[in-house]
Amino acid sequence: MKLVQLNRHLLKTSLLTAVVLAVLGTLLYLFFDSVWITILLFSVLGALFVFLLYRASMRQFILMQLHKVYDSPLFDNEPLLKKESNDLDFESFLVNVRKFAEGKRREIEQLNDRDDFRREFMGDVSHELKTPLFSAQSYVLTVLDGSMDDPELEQKYLIRTKKSLDRLTSVVNDLDTLAKLETGLKLDQKAFNIVQCIKDVTDMLEYSAEKKNISLNLGEPYDYPIMVKADKEKIEQVITNLIQNSINYGTIGGHTTLWIRSHTDYRIRIEVEDDGVGIEKEDQARLFERFYRVDKSRSRDHGGSGLGLAIVKHILEAHDQEIFIESTPGSGSTFSFTLNRAD
Numbered sequence: 001m002k003l004v005q006l007n008r009h010l011l012k013t014s015l016l017t018a019v020v021l022a023v024l025g026t027l028l029y030l031f032f033d034s035v036w037i038t039i040l041l042f043s044v045l046g047a048l049f050v051f052l053l054y055r056a057s058m059r060q061f062i063l064m065q066l067h068k069v070y071d072s073p074l075f076d077n078e079p080l081l082k083k084e085s086n087d088l089d090f091e092s093f094l095v096n097v098r099k100f101a102e103g104k105r106r107e108i109e110q111l112n113d114r115d116d117f118r119r120e121f122m123g124d125v126s127h128e129l130k131t132p133l134f135s136a137q138s139y140v141l142t143v144l145d146g147s148m149d150d151p152e153l154e155q156k157y158l159i160r161t162k163k164s165l166d167r168l169t170s171v172v173n174d175l176d177t178l179a180k181l182e183t184g185l186k187l188d189q190k191a192f193n194i195v196q197c198i199k200d201v202t203d204m205l206e207y208s209a210e211k212k213n214i215s216l217n218l219g220e221p222y223d224y225p226i227m228v229k230a231d232k233e234k235i236e237q238v239i240t241n242l243i244q245n246s247i248n249y250g251t252i253g254g255h256t257t258l259w260i261r262s263h264t265d266y267r268i269r270i271e272v273e274d275d276g277v278g279i280e281k282e283d284q285a286r287l288f289e290r291f292y293r294v295d296k297s298r299s300r301d302h303g304g305s306g307l308g309l310a311i312v313k314h315i316l317e318a319h320d321q322e323i324f325i326e327s328t329p330g331s332g333s334t335f336s337f338t339l340n341r342a343d
Contacts, residue, residue, distance in 0.1 A: 129171060136164035174307035177237075178290065181314040185234075189319075191342035192232045193225040194270070198258055201239045205247065214250050216243070219259040219273075226260055227342035228268060234315045235339065239270070241308040242335050246274040249333075263338050267321075271336040278329040287325065288313040312337075 139161040143154055202216050209216040228235075239258075246256045256274045263269035279287065286292045290310045316323050316337050327333035 129168065132164040132168040132171070136161045136168070139164070171307075174311060177311055178307055178314065181311065181318070185314070185318040187231040187234065187318060189229055189231050191227050191229050194228045194235075194260065194268070194339065195222045195224075195226050197232060197236055198239060198260070198270070201236055201243060202258070205240065205243050208244065209247050209256065212247060212250060213253045214247055215255045216247075217255075217257055219257050219271075222260060226268065228339040229342045230319055230339055231315075234319075238312050238315050238337065239272075241312050242272040242337075245308055245335070246272055246276065246333070250274050250276040254332075266341055267338045268341060269336050269338050271334055273332065273334040275332040278331050279325070279327040279333055280329055284325055284327060288323075 139157045143157055143161075198218065202218070206216055243256060243258075250256060254275045256272065259271040259273065261269045261271060288309045290307055292306065313323060319339070321338045321340075323335065323337040325333065325335055
C-alpha cells in the first residue's frame, strides 16, 4: 500500500514538473530568441527546479507518513511519539524512535530479570518448605513404624519433629507477612516510647540469647522516654528480627548491644551491634534479598526462614526510613535504622 502511494505521489510530481519545464522552455526561447542559450539556461534552471521540487515533494510525502505513525493507536501511551503537527520533522522522529526503542529494550530486560527472580524465588520457597516438611515426615513415619522400643529415642524424634514443624510454620508466617507488605502496608503511626519498646523486645528474646550465652543489653540506661512516631507493632517486628539475626549469627559468649542515637534534628537512629563473625563486603549488598544467606549451613542449624531482613527492609521503606549496615569480618556487625521523632 505504501509503494502504491509513493508511485502516485511521484506521478503527480512528474506531471507537474513536465508542465513547469514546458512553460519555462517556451519563455526562455521567446525571451532570448536563441536555441543554444535557451537549451543551456533551460538545462541549468530545469535541473535546479527538478531538484527543489522533488526534495520538497519527498519531504511532504515523508511528513504525511510521519503523521500516520504519530497518530497510530500503538503509540497512544507514548509521550515521546506524540507531537504537535507543526513540530514534525524526520530528525526528531528518528531521535524519538531511538528513545522509544531503548525504553522498550530496558522494559524487556526488566521483565527478563523479574522472570529469573520469580523462578529463583519459587525454587527457594520450594526448598524452604520441603526441607522441614520431609524431616518431620521421616521422623513421624519412624515413630509410627513402631521399630523403636526406646522411649528416650522416641521422645528425641518427636522433639526433632516439633522443631521441623516450627521451622515450617516460621517460613509460612514470614511468607504471609512478606506478601502483605508487598501488596501495600497500612501503617498505624502513633507516638510511642522507643526505649520501652526495645526493652520489651529484649525481655522477650532474653531466653534465646541465654541459650547461646549471649549478653543482650542496652548501651545506656535510657531512664528517660524517647518518643518516636511510627507503627509500634511493625517497629517491634523490625527490632525483633534484627536482634534475632544477631543472636543466630553471634558467637557463643558474645554480646548484642542496642543504642539509641541522634541521627538528625528530626530523626533518631536505632543500632543493633554485635561482636559476631561479621559479613564480607560482597555479601552486604545482598543481605536484604529474600532467602539470601551468607552462611547457609549455619542458617539451617538455627532454622531461620531467610526472610527476616527482607521483611525489615519492606517495613522501613513503608515508613520512608533508611537502614544501614556496617560490618567487618571477624569483628561483628552493626545494623541501624532511622525513625522520626514525635512532634
